[in-house]
Every structure is written in C-alpha cells, then in structure tokens.
Amino acid sequence: MSAKTTVAALLISGALLPGVSLAQSENPHPYVGMWVTDDGHVRHELLANGRYDEARGNRESAYQGNYRVTGNHIDYVDDTGFTADGEFINDVLYHGGMVLRRKSNPIDE
Known part of the structure; x- marks a missing residue:
C-alpha cells in the first residue's frame, strides 16, 4: 500500500489523534513496535x-x-474514550504501574 493510500485510510478512519500530523504518521517515532511485560501477560x-x-x-x-x-x-x-499515559525511560515503557520492555525481533536473536 502506498503512503498516500495509507494516509487516506487514516483520514477516513479517523485514526490520527488531534495534533498528530500526517508527516508524523509517515515518519514514525523510534518506539514503534511490540512492548511486553516480563511475564508476557500484557503486550x-x-x-x-x-x-x-x-x-x-x-x-x-x-x-x-x-x-x-x-x-x-x-x-x-x-x-471507548478511556485515556492513559506512560513514559519511555532507557528503552523501557512505564505505563499504568506496569513495566514493558521492547520485544526483540526474532531475526535479531
């Protein structure tokens, strides 16, 4: 799918948060990916x-x-409209009393 198609789909679905520019959606931040608690329960x-x-x-x-x-x-x-937040510190995500770590890519292991 092209970037234009992806952006159009985002606009139609309303997937962008207020304040998120189209440039941000096309150039993702470094935290994109899977984050997992040590016990694997929350992903x-x-x-x-x-x-x-x-x-x-x-x-x-x-x-x-x-x-x-x-x-x-x-x-x-x-x-559903529920809000929450978190912080990334030293490549660890602290969110809602949980500690989530970036899941490594199996190819890298």
Whole structure:
C-alpha cells in the first residue's frame, strides 16, 4: 500500500489523534513496535499509523485505540474514550504501574 493510500485510510478512519500530523504518521517515532511485560501477560503493539493494539493474557486485541508520542511521553486514547499515559525511560515503557520492555525481533536473536 502506498503512503498516500495509507494516509487516506487514516483520514477516513479517523485514526490520527488531534495534533498528530500526517508527516508524523509517515515518519514514525523510534518506539514503534511490540512492548511486553516480563511475564508476557500484557503486550502493547505501537503501530506506525498512531494506533495501538493491546493484548492481555489469552485475550488478543483487549484494548485498541490511538496514541501520540511527544518526546519520551506517550498518551493513549482507547476506542471507548478511556485515556492513559506512560513514559519511555532507557528503552523501557512505564505505563499504568506496569513495566514493558521492547520485544526483540526474532531475526535479531
């Protein structure tokens, strides 16, 4: 899919958070990817289009919504309107009392 098609789909779906520019969606921040608690129970996938998909235990896509990263801070708004935030410190995501670490790419292991 081309960048124009992706941007058009984002605009139609309303996936961009207020304040997120199209340039940001086309040039993702360095935190895009999978973030996982040490026990593997909570998994946040931060997508380059400003959406996230959170799994909990065996429940895939338990929460989904939009997010925005400003510096090392992340703001979440799930599809029901619930809001949350977190901080990235030394490549660790601190969110809602949880500690999530970047899941390494299996190719790199």
